[in-house]
Amino acid sequence: MADIHRRPNRILYYGLLWCACLLGLALTSIVLMRHGLTHVWANDSVPQDINFFIYTGEWIRAFLAGLVTGEFTAPMFTYNLGYGADVFWSVMGFWNDPFNLLSVIWPPQHAEIAYELLLYVRIGLCATFFVWYAKSKGHGPWACFVGALVYAFSGYVVFQAIMHHASFVNAALVFPLVLLGADRLFEGKSPIMYILALAFSLYTTFYFTYMVALALIVYCIAKYVFEREQKSLSDLAKLVARFIGYALLGLCIAGVSVLPGLSVVLSMSRVGLERSIPLLYDGGRYWSFATDLIGGSSYVGGLCIGAVGAFCLIVFLVGRKRIDRNTWRIVLAALIVSLVIVCVPKLGSVTNGFAYVSDRWLFVFDFVAAYATVCAVPVVKGLSKQEWGRVCLVSGILLVLSGSYGFVYESRWALVMCVGFVLVVAASLALAPRIPDGAYAFCLAAAVLVGAGATGCLYTVAWGGNHLGEFNSSGVSVTQLDDAAVGKASDLESQGLWRLSPVDRKGPRNASLYHDVMAIDFFGSYYNQNVDTFRSALGVADKDSCYIFAGNDGRTALEYLTGSKYVIVADGTDWRVPYGYEDTGIDAAEGYSFYVTTHAAPLAYMYDNSLSLEAFNQLNLAQRQEAMLSTCVLEGGDVQDGRSLDLTSEALPYRIEDADGIEFRDGMIYASKDKASFNLVLPEGTQVPAGSFETEVCFTGLQYAPDPQDMAERLAVDEPLKSKIKRLCSNQNNEYTEIYVYTDDRETYLCLYDNFNKQYSGRENWAFNLGTSEEAPETITVWLSKKGFYTYNTLDVLAQPGEPLAEKAQALQAVAASRLELGENRIDARFEVSDEAVHYAFVSVPYSKGWSATVDGKPAEILQANVGFMALRLQGEGVHDVQLTYRTPLLLEGLACTVAGIAVTVAIGIRFARKRARSAYDEQRTKLAGLSE
16 A cells, blocks of 8 residues: 555455445444444334345245246235235335345345345445446545545435435445446447446436436536537537437336336325425524534434545645646536535425425435545645645634534534544644555545444434434344234134224334235335325324324224224223224233224125215215215215215314413414413213214314514523524424324324425324213313414314214125135125116225226226225126236336346447457557558
């Protein structure tokens, strides 16, 4: 390492790079390892990464075994997620991650080890591909080495990937390859690198590819403007055509993943959902930028490039005369664009597909800063005293901003990283002119790893980021899936087809997929919109989310309607047990029990009438769920007035008392303080349904908007100066509120987001289920955690008697399919019709365009019934055989595109290989001719 430009042995060099990555990962994980923890994020990684890794392996092994035995199997639909879900949609981002192919040979019980191993492999490749790009620009190997470590342990990788989603590294590792491919197109070389890099990015996730594409456009514009010597309209047109054409070819190769993915994404309400985007962020966010940059905060974690990266970035900006002019201008332009996007929320929304504001694109900024590091490392040694003065001045400003942030916010994390930054600057000032370039690069690389380790450790410790509790202990991830309550369903009666509904969930989400149980539990970024529409229409208040749900909130009518023969309820909360369910005496898990009913509707049955969707929407939330137990809700249904149905739910009268911090205005509740509340008091002697009934407090059109303090209010608060500064800089938009609805012995809860929050779902109808009883509660308290405006259309207290619901559900059992088989990508049912009237064969599986149907062997139209499910029209007395067949929408078309794209790419590769061989041959002939002369 005596010479920073000397070429080392390639194997030794990359071996050292991967060893450095392993050391860096270990250093970031010291606190985790000390506490016996892993990188498995308990919130998401167990239900998705670990669970889907195991499922992907099982799926592929079964597929390959079927090819060998001749018993072909390729499940595209599973009945074990939610009410049933598309396999490729639900596991999107995991089945199409090439790294997860390891699951084919990996023992499922050791999936946690595979997660850690693949995290390391991704980081190593991220550093390797960065080196490839930087070396292609002619930079020395050891400067590239330092830059690669800055990139591989940037804030994006540490906070987004190492500490959360390991697969997010994929975007960072493929980005250098995309730019490398773009450079080759500019040079007129083979487009294979460009095509395959984009294909990989698109195949794994078109979400991040969108961000990569935006960065690529900016890169190409800057490169064309600053580096292209021969500029003309025809040259530009040809170049644009090549870039677009080869990009489309990459898209074609990834078609098997992209087309099915787009088919679901474009149907989801969370895409295109209207959100409020502020003009600017709060002052605290801007103030944190300097601290984020050196790794002292995770406020905007993607900005973190560590003390070495920040120092080298300053050197790059100050030492512009010592760096290639075009390179300096391109990097500067990229930095300016990146910082503008970071500062303007609306642009942050644009980079996230015009959705909520996100910083997930910041791997681009980290790449630019890492490349600036590569350019700066050789420059440090030659800086003049004047330039060192400027470096120290800018470093001092950065230090003041970071230190003041750490002081005011009492962040020891930030202050520790400030000390680290001072040490890097001081050591560089003292050592860079005195030691060999290679030794200095080695010192910088060591400092990068130590800094990354400090950032990772301080993120987790209690006096730093305090995130230690978010990670799983070693060896428990698969055990958590094994011990999930739904896994004990094997102890229950297996006769017939039925669902299990977790009124109270115990264990990771999606455990039903792991245990092959038809339980109502779903957590996936890609979901069937019809399911969300169904739950929204009925106001199921278990979670304000489009893509996460479990059970039916214990609402009797919905449990019956969805065929939930069994429910799981936590011990000590008997009031949450739906009407007609009895204790089985079997524990689902410690503190949780199974309950069973004989009233659940079958999973396929017939209706003899239909209710129009318009009439359905005119009913209150309790009436809607009851109506579906006796009539099929269809677009253009026969019954136009829902009031003509025999509905037994009643709206109970109430008056509002004891309003604490509450003002009622026209269609709005104004909470003038945090922790405001009001009581709904039922008049004495209120008539209630006979027998047991369910009480639900129902809001329709409910939305929350915060009421921030104005500047005068915030200045008027009597508090210490540091607290006042934090208040002035803080975000005054609460972004969410908690709503508790409770009586003396019962309580239910909802977290409601405003439309600033990325979790905002657009849902407005909510029914708070206070369980069953034989007496109406005298007083119901509604407690609002946050100050603000709560607009709504209606607020009702509804009572729904249980016995009529049980009778209606049992009536559906009498018209159940005489035969029902839920097979692989196929449902077979037989219905016996006793008259000539029109009947509707209802199947309790979510409606999707992937389903096709035949009735008695003839193609039949599938009707979207009961808002989110399926029905078919049956005409004529006698036996009718119904067959439903599923195929993931656009999967086969995508597969055809992939095959065609690969074929075309191979042909292009052969063409360019021949062209290169011919050029080499002609060059050799020219040399020989010159020698002969």
